[in-house]
Amino acid sequence: MKLWGGRFNKDTNELMKRFNNSFYVDKRLYKQDIRGSIAHVKMLGRVNILRKDEVDKIINGLEEIMMEIEDGRLKLEGDFEDIHSFVESKLLQRIGEVAKKLHTSRSRNDQVAVDMKMFVKDEISALISKIDVLIECLKKKGKENEYLMPGFTHLQPAQVITFRYHLMAYVEMLKRDKKRLLNAISLLDESPLGSCALAGTTNDIDRDFTSKELGFRCPTKNYLDSVSDRDYLIEILSAFSIIMMHLSRLSEELIIWCTPQFRFVTLSDEYSTGSSLMPQKKNPDSLELIRGKIGRVYGSLINILTILKALPLAYNKDMQEDKECFFDALDTVNICIEVMIGVVETMKVNKEEMLKSIDKGYINATEVADYLVKKGVPFRDAHEIVGRIVLYCEEKGRAIEKLDLDELKSFSEKIEEDIYEYIDYSNILKKGNKKYILMEVE
16 A cells, blocks of 8 residues: 555656665554554544544554554565555555545654654663663672772773672663663653644644653654654664663673683673684673674664754655664664673672782782871872882782881881781772772662
């Protein structure tokens, strides 16, 4: 069924039909398209554009189509231009000529706009729930494994922290990711339905009713903007890109940590793969794929930005291309979060390897400098003194805490016996504002 054609003398070229067809992509919007149509028909009845019997017949037909798709009796397939023509065609087959009244006071421009907004609201709500699961998973894994470990800068040992504290850094990132998504949802929470093609309708329709019926905060204010707006997709794809960036950073650290050189964690066999040649290999492919798939999501963001660049108002067919890149990014973020949940839940944390690594890299050197400051030495002088102590330790192959008191005093007479307690790794995190590292901060 074609939703247009009265002013054309020739049929559409078959190549053009295939080129123009978006049904293979936008069929994912069937729930939102049917919900939007039901709300629209109810409104047409309320304002006496349709009779009650017509409204009931159309709604019953739409609900039947929804049920048949849901239980598999009706397949989302066939030679249709888009999801709108599919639904209207199936409705016409079921209820006859009255189906042709469905599209009164509506354009596909505002129809697809409201479909996409509803779809995004539904999907982002589900995605936020998955982010919550990952947050709880990281917190649980950290709480179960609150072991001392080195923190790094430049991938070099820097200062002592705990494994839980390191994971909690990613919890903070994910919390911000949630806020970005929620902010984007709040900005898109206005219904474009009733804007029609770009300039509303001469019929006295009730946009407030359809807005409330579909769960929006209010109707949009400007019809032209309503059908042109895809800002929210840019914002959400930007949020997706940041989520993937965060996941890629966690992936990279876990990849490093599961190498024989670190062995801080061991990935489960469930989320590892092997080599077709080297029988000893256990590869972190789950994490490498998360790290690699970031390119798809970044690409989708650039795609939608490029589509909308310099695009005149109102609707243009270019905008049909927004869905494929958005759906791909959405699917990618969803599966990457799900896989990361599985990786974190099943990985083993190796306490002994972490504790052994503390003895490498002089990661209590800053605390020696702090100790000297407390003894009255200016920080810059303390920094210089500790630098010489580290150089001495490197030459001797010894740790700072293993030096004799006489050796330490040779660098500064301010150093006393109490330095050993001060720079003991088990005590460092109990001093100053470092104590917050050991606290459970939600």
